[in-house]
Amino acid sequence: MRRWWGVIAGVVGLVLFAAIQWGEPQAAQDEKTVRISGAFALYPLAVRWSEEFRRTHPKVRFDITGGGAGKGITDALAGLVDIGMVSREPHPEELQKGALFIPVAKDAVVATINEHNPVRSLLLRKGVTRQVLREIWVTQRIKTWGEVVGTKEASPLHVYTRADAAGAAETWAKFLVGKDGKQEDLKGTGVSGDPGMAAAVARDPLAIGYNNIGFAYDQRTGKPVKGLLVLPLDLNGNGKLDRSENFYATCNQLLRAIADGRYPSPPARTLYFVMKGKPKGIVAEFLRWVLTDGQKIAPDAGFIPLNKTAVLTALRQVR
Numbered sequence: 001m002r003r004w005w006g007v008i009a010g011v012v013g014l015v016l017f018a019a020i021q022w023g024e025p026q027a028a029q030d031e032k033t034v035r036i037s038g039a040f041a042l043y044p045l046a047v048r049w050s051e052e053f054r055r056t057h058p059k060v061r062f063d064i065t066g067g068g069a070g071k072g073i074t075d076a077l078a079g080l081v082d083i084g085m086v087s088r089e090p091h092p093e094e095l096q097k098g099a100l101f102i103p104v105a106k107d108a109v110v111a112t113i114n115e116h117n118p119v120r121s122l123l124l125r126k127g128v129t130r131q132v133l134r135e136i137w138v139t140q141r142i143k144t145w146g147e148v149v150g151t152k153e154a155s156p157l158h159v160y161t162r163a164d165a166a167g168a169a170e171t172w173a174k175f176l177v178g179k180d181g182k183q184e185d186l187k188g189t190g191v192s193g194d195p196g197m198a199a200a201v202a203r204d205p206l207a208i209g210y211n212n213i214g215f216a217y218d219q220r221t222g223k224p225v226k227g228l229l230v231l232p233l234d235l236n237g238n239g240k241l242d243r244s245e246n247f248y249a250t251c252n253q254l255l256r257a258i259a260d261g262r263y264p265s266p267p268a269r270t271l272y273f274v275m276k277g278k279p280k281g282i283v284a285e286f287l288r289w290v291l292t293d294g295q296k297i298a299p300d301a302g303f304i305p306l307n308k309t310a311v312l313t314a315l316r317q318v319r
Contacts, residue, residue, distance in 0.1 A: 038072015038085030040194035041212035070165025087167025106304040109267040111231035127234035160209035163190030202227030217251035
């Protein structure tokens with residue numbers, strides 16, 4: 001009897017060994033996960049890229065979360081993710097810690113107002129100057145919507161800014177203050193995340209905020225998200241919105257203006273994938289794909305692809 005139990009145990013052992021070698025555990029072992037976190041600006045495009053990449057790499061899994069540019073760079077440097085999404089320029093101390101910034105696309109930050117704003121028609125006809133925006137967010141000298149458009153409208157401004165460490169906020173500060181602008185220069189009621197900012201402005205008729213274009217425009221229709229209007233900029237300061245400055249009705253119009261330099265930089269900016277040190281394996285392969293085939297997807301997702309020179313420079317960093 002003992003002999004038969006030995007035979008049975010041996011068969012069971014062989015079956016278990018086969019399962020370990022060729023069954024589900026082996027399939028799981030073959031799968032690879034790429035972990036990505038960070039800027040809300042890049043989140044929609046990163047998701048699109050992951051979906052397309054998996055068509056030819058079905059065993060690769062992606063774990064993608066938002067949380068802001070600050071989270072992306074912190075997670076990448078701490079080794080918590082393979083790739084951090086960052087929507088601002090690198091800081092010297094980040095480079096000193098080994099952060100590798102790879103440009104992957106371009107977009108912009110825009111000022112947003114509620115679609116029921118009390119001086120909506122004047123705002124869309126005249127636009128606003130950079131100086132007026134500075135006096136709304138930085139010095140806070142402008143307190144009412146009448147002061148914004150030069151009328152007696154007494155409705156107060158409800159100014160919103162980002163509470164989380166955000167590339168959009170730093171980019172907006174640099175536009176209003178200059179190259180030394182920081183997120184801390186912007187005053188207003190703090191809200192977290194691009195979705196939080198868009199929701200706050202959409203429910204408050206007296207609100208003014210700023211959003212990455214991916215959250216200001218509905219990517220299905222190309223028009224501003226329901227409840228929002230994108231506030232035009234009077235770039236030459238002549239008190240009216242000239243034809244050459246009027247490109248906010250659809251996302252595609254704005255993207256063309258960014259691409260040909262009619263929309264200023266900042267708030268137009270480069271978006272980055274960030275790693276601690278040079279990428280390897282499937283992460284490097286994914287990055288090479290993003291910089292080649294992935295660039296073709298960027299316009300459909302509401303982003304501007306890199307030019308050929310930028311792509312070649314970035315590919316040298318990945319190889």
